[in-house]
Amino acid sequence: MLRSALAALVSAGASRMLITTRLLSTGVLASAGAPRVGLEEQLQQAPWVLLLQVPGAGRGLFAAADIEQGTVVYEEAPMLWTPHPAPAPPTTCHACLRPLAPSAGCEEARASGISDSTSSSDGDHSAGRQGSAPRLRFCSPGCRADAEATWAAAAADCDFWPLQQACREAGEKFPLMAAQLACMQVQRWQQQQQQQQDGTEQHGTAGGTSTVTSTGGAPAAAPAWQGEPPTRGDALTQLHHLCYANIAVPPEPWVRLHSLLLRGLQPLASSARWAGVCTAERLQLEFSPEWFCGVLARLHLNAFRVDTVPPLDLSDPSALLRAAAASLGGSGAAAAAFGAAVPGSSSGGSSSGSGAGSTAQHHPGSAAFLLASMLNHSCEPNLDISWPHNNAVARFTAARDIAAHEQLTISYIDAEQSAAQRQAALQFAYGFSCGCPRCREGA
Numbered sequence: 384m385l386r387s388a389l390a391a392l393v394s395a396g397a398s399r400m401l402i403t404t405r406l407l408s409t410g411v412l413a414s415a416g417a418p419r420v421g422l423e424e425q426l427q428q429a430p431w432v433l434l435l436q437v438p439g440a441g442r443g444l445f446a447a448a449d450i451e452q453g454t455v456v457y458e459e460a461p462m463l464w465t466p467h468p469a470p471a472p473p474t475t476c477h478a479c480l481r482p483l484a485p486s487a488g489c490e491e492a493r494a495s496g497i498s499d500s501t502s503s504s505d506g507d508h509s510a511g512r513q514g515s516a517p518r519l520r521f522c523s524p525g526c527r528a529d530a531e532a533t534w535a536a537a538a539a540d541c542d543f544w545p546l547q548q549a550c551r552e553a554g555e556k557f558p559l560m561a562a563q564l565a566c567m568q569v570q571r572w573q574q575q576q577q578q579q580q581d582g583t584e585q586h587g588t589a590g591g592t593s594t595v596t597s598t599g600g601a602p603a604a605a606p607a608w609q610g611e612p613p614t615r616g617d618a619l620t621q622l623h624h625l626c627y628a629n630i631a632v633p634p635e636p637w638v639r640l641h642s643l644l645l646r647g648l649q650p651l652a653s654s655a656r657w658a659g660v661c662t663a664e665r666l667q668l669e670f671s672p673e674w675f676c677g678v679l680a681r682l683h684l685n686a687f688r689v690d691t692v693p694p695l696d697l698s699d700p701s702a703l704l705r706a707a708a709a710s711l712g713g714s715g716a717a718a719a720a721f722g723a724a725v726p727g728s729s730s731g732g733s734s735s736g737s738g739a740g741s742t743a744q745h746h747p748g749s750a751a752f753l754l755a756s757m758l759n760h761s762c763e764p765n766l767d768i769s770w771p772h773n774n775a776v777a778r779f780t781a782a783r784d785i786a787a788h789e790q791l792t793i794s795y796i797d798a799e800q801s802a803a804q805r806q807a808a809l810q811f812a813y814g815f816s817c818g819c820p821r822c823r824e825g826a
């Protein structure tokens with residue numbers, strides 16, 4: 384009975400769609416790699432979880448049964464993600480945000496593209512054009528194959544370096560996730576076109592096999608998840624489910640970042656590889672300022688900061704000490720789950736959480752999840768977040784015993800702040816006042 388409320392909730396979310404319907408409704412094909420699913424299917428994969436309406440707080444996730452402290456409630460892979468733009472060479476896998484060992488190759492690449500790479504100790508799984516053009520770096524052949532099948536083939540032909548630089552200067556990261564989304568869309572257009580051509584050719588060749596090759600085929604190897612890959616939302620069809628901030632007039636920096644994004648996509652319009660898929664007009668029409676604003680308005684309320692542990696630098700004694708302190712202090716995972724700007728944060732929310740373990744953690748990137756975006760905030764959350772595979776797969780664990788039909792909550796902010804600081808942070812970044820028991824007591 385509780386699950387029967389889902390269809391109504393899903394359509395309620397859909398009616399708040401801000402991104403152009405056309406763009407989102409074109410992405411209906413299944414993607415290769417880690418399973419990309421819709422909201423209903425993702426809920427089916429998380430049997431402990433129900434999606435229900437919460438008076439005064441939109442939708443929220445609830446416990447479907449009594450859950451014991453320590454139980455893994457569910458794991459989820461992100462539907463959109465990006466490494467944070469940094470002046471240093473990339474030290475993060477572009478497909479899963481796993482930290483990569485620094486290598487001589489990375490050091491050499493410092494002055495060139497956004498995500499340049501040369502051969503490294505863990506193997507050269509980079510992709511992209513040679514020279515100063517962007518190249519993407521991956522931790523394994525599986526990650527590379529998954530990324531190339533879904534977005535990285537297009538991204539490698541774009542020029543997002545100016546966008547990266549502007550994001551770094553502005554302390555922004557969400558425009559890079561919008562760029563990833565645009566590349567996903569371009570590749571899906573190509574897959575759709577390919578399927579149409581395959582259908583036509585099969586009709587015309589009396590049982591013959593199509594000779595048309597596809598750049599969007601299934602990856603040869605699985606991505607580097609450990610164990611069963613968790614499902615991920617299909618960003619192209621599911622992003623509209625996420626709540627968004629109403630932004631009547633896009634802030635000036637967004638206008639500039641949008642034009643850099645469009646400029647970065649332009650090489651696709653003149654590339655033979657994307658002929659028939661991308662024209663300059665199509666790119667401009669589909670990735671309009673309204674589309675960009677809608678994507679950013681959602682990411683600002685829903686994206687998580689990913690906390691992973693970089694590889695140990697055995698030559699640095701202070702790094703060893705920090706790692707030891709972190710392993711004694713726990714993960715610190717419940718602090719500051721989301722990545723939005725908060726008052727007093729020097730880096731737009733990308734500063735470390737206050738958890739004891741955060742000293743040895745770094746924040747290689749941001750990620751947006753489908754189901755986790757439905758989790759509401761409490762200053763006394765009953766779920767802990769962790770990154771058990773040291774990549775962008777999030778795990779939600781019961782922080783205490785949770786009764787059936789109790790709301791599942793995380794903390795969006797550093798819950799160790801004073802009540803006044805917490806209220807100010809939540810109001811500033813998310814636009815609501817927390818009414819949790821702790822806030823009601825002023826604790």
Ligand SMILES: C[S@@+](CC[C@H](N)C(=O)[O-])C[C@H]1O[C@@H](n2cnc3c(N)ncnc32)[C@H](O)[C@@H]1O
Pocket residue numbers: 439440441442443624625626684685755756757758759760761813814815816817818
């Ligand atoms: C990540 S979304 C959470 C899911 C959201 N309730 C929905 O329906 O999509 C964050 C938004 O949920 C609402 N929210 C989250 N926690 C809340 C709380 N404790 N009290 C009131 N509103 C809350 C705020 O509007 C916030 O901007």
